[in-house]
Amino acid sequence: MTSFQEMWAALLPVGRAADGGYRRFAWTPAELECRAWFADEARRRGLELEQDRNGNLFAWWLPADGTRDEAVLTGSHLDSVPGGGAFDGPLGVVSAFAAVDLLRERGVRPARPIGIAAFAEEEGARFGVACLGSRLLTGAIPPERARGLRDRDGRAFGDVIAEHGLDPEAIGPDEDLLGRVRCHVELHVEQGRALTVPVGVASAIVPHGRWRFAFTGEGNHAGTTRLEDRRDPMPPFARMVLAAREAAVRNGTLTTVGRVETVPGGVNAIPSAVTAWLDGRGPADDAVRRTVAEVEREASAAAREHGVAVEVTEESYSPVVAFDTALRDRVAAVLGGAPVLPTGAGHDAGILAARLPTAMLFVRNPTGVSHAPAEHAEPEDCLAGVEALTAVLTDLAGA
Ligand code: GLV
Ligand code: MN
Numbered sequence: 141m142t143s144f145q146e147m148w149a150a151l152l153p154v155g156r157a158a159d160g161g162y163r164r165f166a167w168t169p170a171e172l173e174c175r176a177w178f179a180d181e182a183r184r185r186g187l188e189l190e191q192d193r194n195g196n197l198f199a200w201w202l203p204a205d206g207t208r209d210e211a212v213l214t215g216s217h218l219d220s221v222p223g224g225g226a227f228d229g230p231l232g233v234v235s236a237f238a239a240v241d242l243l244r245e246r247g248v249r250p251a252r253p254i255g256i257a258a259f260a261e262e263e264g265a266r267f268g269v270a271c272l273g274s275r276l277l278t279g280a281i282p283p284e285r286a287r288g289l290r291d292r293d294g295r296a297f298g299d300v301i302a303e304h305g306l307d308p309e310a311i312g313p314d315e316d317l318l319g320r321v322r323c324h325v326e327l328h329v330e331q332g333r334a335l336t337v338p339v340g341v342a343s344a345i346v347p348h349g350r351w352r353f354a355f356t357g358e359g360n361h362a363g364t365t366r367l368e369d370r371r372d373p374m375p376p377f378a379r380m381v382l383a384a385r386e387a388a389v390r391n392g393t394l395t396t397v398g399r400v401e402t403v404p405g406g407v408n409a410i411p412s413a414v415t416a417w418l419d420g421r422g423p424a425d426d427a428v429r430r431t432v433a434e435v436e437r438e439a440s441a442a443a444r445e446h447g448v449a450v451e452v453t454e455e456s457y458s459p460v461v462a463f464d465t466a467l468r469d470r471v472a473a474v475l476g477g478a479p480v481l482p483t484g485a486g487h488d489a490g491i492l493a494a495r496l497p498t499a500m501l502f503v504r505n506p507t508g509v510s511h512a513p514a515e516h517a518e519p520e521d522c523l524a525g526v527e528a529l530t531a532v533l534t535d536l537a538g539a
């Protein structure tokens with residue numbers, strides 16, 4: 141077995157449910173097991189393990205002269221969405237360790253440090269803001285806002301990380317760490333069907349964001365409350381879902397309502413509150429903004445008709461990211477002219493792009509399914525990804 145296959149097999153059962161979907165939320169037992177796996181892999185290779193102030197993990201391979209500057213960073217994330225696939229995140233981390241093994245086997249001695257990263261809470265599945273670890277690292281989210289983010293059980297991010305040995309008062313931008321990194325190359329499974337060869341290179345990430353729609357009405361009895369007396373938040377919520385679909389069609393964007401919570405959630409009770417999360421993405425910022433504004437207007441009108449209050453909060457927004465063209469072209473050339481394609485998925489490389497040259501390698505996804513148990517990449521394509529990453533690291537960090 142290659143080192144890739146061994147690592148893949150070790151991670152595969154961690155946090156997997158009976159239907160094959162993964163639930164590896166940040167700082168829950170499954171994700172902590174993935175972190176322990178990362179630490180073991182770093183130690184086994186004699187790499188220097190570092191956890192930054194924001195809970196991001198790094199494994200550093202330092203050159204013989206011990207220099208820490210001008211590092212080439214790679215890696216991805218280990219957390220998952222609810223019911224996610226095996227590849228989104230872990231493929232980039234496992235491939236990074238496997239690439240280091242190949243470099244060593246081939247006698248490459250890096251002239252620059254090579255760092256393998258596992259960024260924390262990339263999916264935002266626990267605390268609501270995607271790429272939380274890289275946002276904190278780069279200063280893209282104020283530490284005070286991050287400290288107060290709450291999970292589904294109402295637990296604050298600051299309190300949770302404190303339980304795991306981090307100082308919540310110390311989170312935030314880390315100029316020392318960023319200053320040591322020359323560039324970052326994240327390998328990731330492709331999340332659509334656009335890639336028809338084993339490995340491609342990213343051109344851009346489309347604009348995307350998350351908005352929370354909180355509808356508040358009045359809880360009451362399902363059998364005794366006349367329709368005209370109800371302040372039911374469910375019909376305006378339903379109108380909002382349909383409006384999201386229609387606004388996406390009108391504006392050439394994508395909208396998804398993938399999470400909804402009703403309080404109290406009884407079959408025979410009119411809910412007192414419904415909270416829904418809108419994910420909006422599109423080819424351009426103005427199209428996404430217009431889409432969300434149209435959904436808000438419809439939600440407000442429907443709420444008024446039903447005597448319900450609605451509050452809309454933007455939880456995160458990521459404008460379009462165009463990856464560094466010089467690095468992108470260099471990486472594509474190293475790979476013999478690999479295809480260059482944009483993606484509709486968010487990534488830590490997109491957040492780091494605001495501060496450093498970053499690039500991404502994509503590994504073919506034969507069905508295009510992602511954020512679902514059926515997410516897949518063929519083993520030979522994964523190994524092609526490791527080879528590609530090895531070539532890129534040789535070029536960027538080799539002697
Ligand atoms: C992350 O994978 C996202 O695109 O939401
Ligand atoms: Mn994802």
Ligand code: MN
Pocket residue numbers: 217228229262328486487
């Ligand atoms: Mn990912």
